[in-house]
Amino acid sequence: MTSPSRNRLGWWLYILALAGATLFLTYSFIDILVLGVFGYYATRPVCDRFSRVVDSDRIAAALTIAVVLLPALLLVIYASTQVFQQLQHLVGGSSTSMLVSRVFGLDALSAAERAQLLSTLENPLSGSSSLQGSLESILRKALQAVQMVFGAVVLLALSVTLSYALLERDEALSKTVVALVGGRDTTAYAYAVTVDNDLESVFFGNLLFVAVMAVIATVLYGATNYLAPQGLQIPMVLTLGVLTGLTSLIPIVVGKVVYLPVVALLGLQATRAAGNHLLFVGGVLAVYALVLDILPQSVIQPYLSGRKFDTILLLFAYVLGPVLFGWYGFFFLPIVVVLLFEAVRIVLPQLLRGDPLGPEPMLAEEVGANPQESRDGTFGGSDSDGDTNETAADGCGAESDEL
Numbered sequence: 001m002t003s004p005s006r007n008r009l010g011w012w013l014y015i016l017a018l019a020g021a022t023l024f025l026t027y028s029f030i031d032i033l034v035l036g037v038f039g040y041y042a043t044r045p046v047c048d049r050f051s052r053v054v055d056s057d058r059i060a061a062a063l064t065i066a067v068v069l070l071p072a073l074l075l076v077i078y079a080s081t082q083v084f085q086q087l088q089h090l091v092g093g094s095s096t097s098m099l100v101s102r103v104f105g106l107d108a109l110s111a112a113e114r115a116q117l118l119s120t121l122e123n124p125l126s127g128s129s130s131l132q133g134s135l136e137s138i139l140r141k142a143l144q145a146v147q148m149v150f151g152a153v154v155l156l157a158l159s160v161t162l163s164y165a166l167l168e169r170d171e172a173l174s175k176t177v178v179a180l181v182g183g184r185d186t187t188a189y190a191y192a193v194t195v196d197n198d199l200e201s202v203f204f205g206n207l208l209f210v211a212v213m214a215v216i217a218t219v220l221y222g223a224t225n226y227l228a229p230q231g232l233q234i235p236m237v238l239t240l241g242v243l244t245g246l247t248s249l250i251p252i253v254v255g256k257v258v259y260l261p262v263v264a265l266l267g268l269q270a271t272r273a274a275g276n277h278l279l280f281v282g283g284v285l286a287v288y289a290l291v292l293d294i295l296p297q298s299v300i301q302p303y304l305s306g307r308k309f310d311t312i313l314l315l316f317a318y319v320l321g322p323v324l325f326g327w328y329g330f331f332f333l334p335i336v337v338v339l340l341f342e343a344v345r346i347v348l349p350q351l352l353r354g355d356p357l358g359p360e361p362m363l364a365e366e367v368g369a370n371p372q373e374s375r376d377g378t379f380g381g382s383d384s385d386g387d388t389n390e391t392a393a394d395g396c397g398a399e400s401d402e403l
Contacts (some may be wrong), residue, residue, distance in 0.1 A: 024298040031328040032155055036162025038331045040170075044066050047167045061167035064162060072207070073156060075214075135156040191346050197339045202309055206249050209301050213292070214245025217255065219293055221262070224284055231273030232266050232280070248296055250318045252311070255292040263288060313337050 043064045051060035081181060166173070181188035218241025221234050234240065240262060244255040264287045270277040314334060321333030 015103075030332065031179065031326075032158045032162065034328045034332045034335070035159035036166065037199075038203055038336065039069050039159060039163030040054040040239075042207040043197045044167065044170065044200055045204050047170075050144065057171065059170050063165050064167055065164050069160060069163060073160070074327075075242055076246070079239045082236055082239040083243070128149075164333070164358040187347060191342055192395070194342045194346060197340055198309060198342065199335065202314070202334060202338065205301070209296070210245040210249060212245075212300060213248040213255065213296055215242035217259070217292060220288070224266075228266070229275065229280060230275045232269045232277060234262055234266070244292060248292075248301075250315065252297075252315055253319075254296055255288075259288040259292050299328050309338070310341070311340060 025214050045067050047064040050063045054060050054063065096392060131332065176182060177192055178189065183189065218238055221237045221240055225234050225237065228234075240258055242382040247257050248254045255294070263281060265280045266284060267278065270281050317334040317337045318330060321329030321331070322331070325332055
């Protein structure tokens with residue numbers, strides 16, 4: 001008969017093997033997971049609002065995806081497409097032949113291959129032996145382009161689906177975490193709920209901040225065009241507004257990477273236009289610095305974000321994330337920073353001192369989430385009868401009195 005200790009050891013080995021497989025899958029599909037988690041935390045408060053109206057987790061999650069997440073993705077895709085087209089126009093012209101060349105992958109061919117292909121098309125009988133190789137090269141490049149587009153579509157579709165699944169099953173996942181960690185009074189639960197609150201604060205605050213700044217920047221650029229003297233014009237007002245909102249996510253940097261080139265373009269136009277319009281450009285720069293730089297950092301972002309997370313840590317996370325991991329690092333490294341920060345704030349001091357592990361943070365109590373607070377009330381709180389508040393951790397679809 002197998003002893004209990006050997007039986008537990010076997011189960012632990014099996015669990016570790018599954019954990020290894022899970023880590024491998026997470027590493028393989030990290031971009032999908034990161035986007036899905038970002039979409040979940042960025043839209044969860046909105047889903048909570050919907051759930052109070054429709055009284056259904058599934059419908060609330062679907063409405064959140066349809067009303068918030070999909071329009072935001074489409075707007076970002078539109079802005080990216082416009083920027084790509086403008087760069088293409090500046091670099092390679094916008095003639096029909098150039099467009100056809102890019103669509104069919106001719107730009108990927110060398111100059112000799114292009115000349116040979118064009119010669120064959122003009123006189124097919126002159127190079128029948130080389131025609132097959134040229135066509136194969138074109139088809140290969142076209143297939144690569146199709147695969148890249150298809151991969152991007154699949155990535156976005158799976159990420160949105162993951163966000164929907166997390167929103168719909170938020171309450172069940174919350175109860176599962178409580179059961180796994182052994183209740184609401186444990187250190188593991190305090191750490192988990194603090195990370196949860198911080199991620200929602202950061203990502204939802206970021207989404208709201210981006211939307212507000214995109215609207216403000218678009219209106220400001222449009223007003224500039226309306227008031228600008230003849231010969232001064234800002235192109236792609238909506239696209240630049242969206243990009244200003246997106247770059248506003250980066251602490252300290254905010255919209256400078258967009259509005260400064262815009263002002264430089266206006267200055268260049270002013271030097272070429274009749275009359276002296278440099279004073280107007282200087283006024284535009286002052287207004288942009290106030291509305292798109294000082295005001296967002298000092299008023300708008302603290303108000304929308306509510307709980308403040310350390311801005312220096314977020315600055316390094318947003319700047320270094322794409323450098324270390326690629327495009328998805330912009331969302332991945334902030335998650336890692338939150339996980340690391342809360343571990344150092346809550347768990348590490350007690351481990352180093354050898355104290356019994358408790359749920360209270362030992363460092364930087366004024367920064368980050370309070371483990372005793374939840375989105376709907378207090379974690380670990382008790383009602384008048386001393387019972388644990390079972391709805392404190394409920395997510396999308398949970399009944400609560402306030403967000």
